[in-house]
Amino acid sequence: MTRIAILDDYQGIAMQMADWDGLPDGCRVEVFHDHVADPAVVADRLRDFEIVCIMRERTPFRRELISRLPKLKLLVTTGMRNAAVDVEAAREQGVTVCGTAGSAHTTPELTWGLILALQRHIPAEDRAMKAGAWQTTVGRGLAGATLGLLGLGRLGSEVARVGQAFRMNLIAWSQNLTAERAAEHGAARVDKDELFRQSDVLSIHTLLSQRTRGLVGARELGLMKPSAVLVNTSRGPIVDEAALVDALRNRTIAGAGLDVYDTEPLPRGHPLRSLDNAVLTPHLGYVTTDTFAVMYPQTLECVQAWLAGSPVRVISG
Numbered sequence: 001m002t003r004i005a006i007l008d009d010y011q012g013i014a015m016q017m018a019d020w021d022g023l024p025d026g027c028r029v030e031v032f033h034d035h036v037a038d039p040a041v042v043a044d045r046l047r048d049f050e051i052v053c054i055m056r057e058r059t060p061f062r063r064e065l066i067s068r069l070p071k072l073k074l075l076v077t078t079g080m081r082n083a084a085v086d087v088e089a090a091r092e093q094g095v096t097v098c099g100t101a102g103s104a105h106t107t108p109e110l111t112w113g114l115i116l117a118l119q120r121h122i123p124a125e126d127r128a129m130k131a132g133a134w135q136t137t138v139g140r141g142l143a144g145a146t147l148g149l150l151g152l153g154r155l156g157s158e159v160a161r162v163g164q165a166f167r168m169n170l171i172a173w174s175q176n177l178t179a180e181r182a183a184e185h186g187a188a189r190v191d192k193d194e195l196f197r198q199s200d201v202l203s204i205h206t207l208l209s210q211r212t213r214g215l216v217g218a219r220e221l222g223l224m225k226p227s228a229v230l231v232n233t234s235r236g237p238i239v240d241e242a243a244l245v246d247a248l249r250n251r252t253i254a255g256a257g258l259d260v261y262d263t264e265p266l267p268r269g270h271p272l273r274s275l276d277n278a279v280l281t282p283h284l285g286y287v288t289t290d291t292f293a294v295m296y297p298q299t300l301e302c303v304q305a306w307l308a309g310s311p312v313r314v315i316s317g
Contacts, residue, residue: 004051004303006031008058011287017296024307035059035265043068050074051306053299056082057264057283063089076302078102078286078295080315083208083235087317096306097315100298107259107285108158111233114257115142115201117279118229124276140200140227143167148199150216151234152177152185156205160185171198174206196223201231208235218243221253229255233285236261241272248275259285 004023006014009031020029030049035058036042043065046052050071054061056079066072066089073095077085080099090097117123121137128136147163149156149172156172163170163186170187173195182189196202202224206212216230217240224230230253232239241262247253255277261270264283272278298313305312 002027002051002307003049004029004053005046005049006053006299008035008055009033010035013292014053014296017292018300019297020300022300023304027307039065039068047071051076051303053303054078054082054085055295057084060084061090062086066090066093066095074098074303074306074311076100076299077315078299080313082315085315087315091316096311098302098306098311098313099315100295100302100313102286102295103288103291104154105158106288106291107155107233108162110259110281110285111155111159111203111205111231111257112162114231114233114259114279114281115203115229118231118255118257119201123279142201144169145200146171146198148172148195148202149187150174150195150202150204151206152182152187153205155234156203157185159203159205160187168201171195175211192220193223196220197225200225200228202228203231204234204238206234206238208238213237214240216240216244218246221247224253226252227254229253229257231257233259236264245271245275248272248277251277255279257281259283 004027006029010033012033014031036045042059046069048071051074052072053076056077061075061084063086066086075090075095075097078100079102085097087097119142120139124137143166145168147168147170149160151174152160152172160170171190172182172187173190173192177189179189215238221243244256248256257279259281260283266272272280302312
């Protein structure tokens with residue numbers, strides 16, 4: 001019997017989103033809905049599984065964990081890039097790593113949900129209305145305001161397009177961004193400090209790497225206007241989380257909209273949970289039915305292809 005694990009199915013929908021009954025006889029699928037952070041506990045849970053299917057950025061598969069799973073032969077991740085998987089360690093152990101397609105529009109859509117929630121105080125007014133109050137805040141409009149984009153790639157350019165529709169002024173910066181590339185998306189290329197100084201809304205859309213880890217720290221936050229807001233739907237460690245908490249507590253910036261964090265799930269007692277000028281979502285950028293309708297069927301396809309001896313969408317590094 002081939003044992004197949006599906007991890008971190010938080011919403012309990014993995015079995016509904018693909019026809020797992022189409023697997024060959026002798027396959028047994030087991031779904032885990034909880035998240036386990038301790039690699040030793042994960043290793044114990046998965047020690048008898050030949051195939052493991054993971055949702056990207058949930059359970060990391062580092063060398064330590066992979067080395068403790070001698071029966072593992074196939075690891076399927078959603079997406080074709082997963083920084084939480086040590087592909088080299090998997091290859092050295094003879095584990096095939098495969099991936100799926102994703103979606104380019106869902107994270108930019110959530111970005112704008114967070115921007116509007118911050119600028120118009122939607123969560124606060126919702127809470128106040130349900131408590132019997134009426135008009136407790138004064139919002140800020142977007143037309144004529146400056147949208148700063150830290151990163152203007154595939155996702156940042158989608159956010160830029162909507163910013164133009166709101167008649168915002170667009171500026172952008174990243175290490176490799178040229179003035180010509182920025183202009184193609186209706187933005188002016190500025191230097192890093194000016195990005196933080198000028199932005200009324202600063203939205204982060206860059207990959208997490210050694211050079212972007214901690215890219216937004218106390219110094220950068222200190223350059224921002226007291227009326228400005230920061231939105232991060234990229235990766236938590238791009239922003240110095242402690243420095244951001246301090247900026248929000250001291251109200252040196254007006255607010256933050258966050259979908260990503262240093263530790264996920266965000267610990268229950270984390271200080272971000274208690275700040276009234278932070279709008280928080282639990283890494284929902286890709287969590288939509290249309291995205292999962294691609295990811296889970298392609299995960300199943302990866303399993304079926306590997307079982308048939310012809311792996312598809314193999315990730316080599």
